[in-house]
Amino acid sequence: MTFADLHLHTxxxxxxxxPEELTAQARRVDLRAVALTDHDTLEGCPRMAAACRAAGIExxxxxxxxxxxxxxxxxxxxxxxxxENPRLLAELGKFQDVRQRRIHEMVGRLNQLxxxxxxxxxxxxxxxxxxxxxxxxxxxxxxxxxxxxDEAFERFLKKGKPAWVPKFKMSARDxxxxxxxxxxxxxxxxxxxxxxxxxIPQLVEAGLDGLECFHTKHSTMATxxxxxxxxxxRLLITGGSDCHGxxxxxxxIGTIKLPYDYVxxxxxxxxxxxxxxxxxLAGDSTPHSAFRIPR
Ligand code: AMP
Ligand code: ZN
Ligand code: FE
Ligand code: FE
Numbered sequence: 001m002t003f004a005d006l007h008l009h010t011x012x013x014x015x016x017x018x019p020e021e022l023t024a025q026a027r028r029v030d031l032r033a034v035a036l037t038d039h040d041t042l043e044g045c046p047r048m049a050a051a052c053r054a055a056g057i058e059x060x061x062x063x064x065x066x067x068x069x070x071x072x073x074x075x076x077x078x079x080x081x082x083x084e085n086p087r088l089l090a091e092l093g094k095f096q097d098v099r100q101r102r103i104h105e106m107v108g109r110l111n112q113l114x115x116x117x118x119x120x121x122x123x124x125x126x127x128x129x130x131x132x133x134x135x136x137x138x139x140x141x142x143x144x145x146x147x148x149x150d151e152a153f154e155r156f157l158k159k160g161k162p163a164w165v166p167k168f169k170m171s172a173r174d175x176x177x178x179x180x181x182x183x184x185x186x187x188x189x190x191x192x193x194x195x196x197x198x199x200i201p202q203l204v205e206a207g208l209d210g211l212e213c214f215h216t217k218h219s220t221m222a223t224x225x226x227x228x229x230x231x232x233x234r235l236l237i238t239g240g241s242d243c244h245g246x247x248x249x250x251x252x253i254g255t256i257k258l259p260y261d262y263v264x265x266x267x268x269x270x271x272x273x274x275x276x277x278x279x280x281l282a283g284d285s286t287p288h289s290a291f292r293i294p295r
Pocket of ligand 1: 014039131132133134149150153154158167244
């Protein structure tokens with residue numbers, strides 16, 4: 001049997017590995033297919049695609065969008081989105097602007113708490129357009145204001161802590177529509193970490209395509225529960241490690257090995273959808289540029 005990991009982050013969001021390093025790790029743990037799911041960005045995808053091609057690993061373009069349903073945060077994975085879709089790129093740009101403004105706000109709050117961290121230190125460390133709390137945490141540790149990343153989250157950055165700033169979230173319906181507009185499949189990430197189980201039926205109605213049943217933070221019971229829900233609603237099943245490189249101690253890649261059959265089903269659904277929507281040209285097996293990058 002061969003395996004996949006469909007939830008991975010690089011330094012283009014809050015992971016620590018470059019696309020090339022992440023690909024080397026995927027090779028080390030013998031993965032046949034991977035998806036890059038950086039938060040609110042597709043920027044790492046061309047390099048990851050090139051590295052995977054050289055390593056003989058199948059690569060799936062993706063992103064992880066922050067969304068909200070009934071007042072609860074949830075993350076939506078968009079698989080096989082067209083990385084050149086103008087509306088998707090415009091919306092990702094907005095998300096990134098919000099993330100950058102939020103860094104300034106969080107630093108402002110830290111400064112009010114007499115922690116003289118500088119926003120520039122966070123941006124220099126993040127070195128990407130999609131910065132987040134993990135970068136603030138790392139900057140706090142680097143500058144010696146906190147001993148560990150956990151301490152940074154516990155004292156300052158967790159929801160409800162004094163330097164926490166809420167993030168703009170798109171409604172889950174809009175996020176699903178955006179992913180579909182870009183030709184992709186919308187999958188609810190790590191449902192076991194959300195409080196959105198009750199929203200699943202309404203999101204299925206809104207077009208949700210799949211459920212990430214296999215995730216590092218899902219217990220066996222949670223996995224079984226979500227597999228049942230997926231079956232009940234005829235949702236695709238996905239899974240991934242949510243590896244952020246070395247930012248959380250040991251790299252998680254390799255801890256979730258999704259049987260490749262699930263990738264086949266995902267791909268079939270994508271190709272079917274593309275054909276239904278007329279994305280496929282006669283005799284052309286490349287529905288959109290998700291399959292073409294890099295040239
Ligand atoms: P943000 O997108 O800025 O809200 O940050 C979310 C990221 O922070 C995700 O990658 C989480 O895994 C990470 N995160 C959330 N809580 C913690 C925590 N207590 N310790 C370490 N990382 C965390
Ligand atoms: Zn993350
Ligand atoms: Fe997530
Ligand atoms: Fe993630």
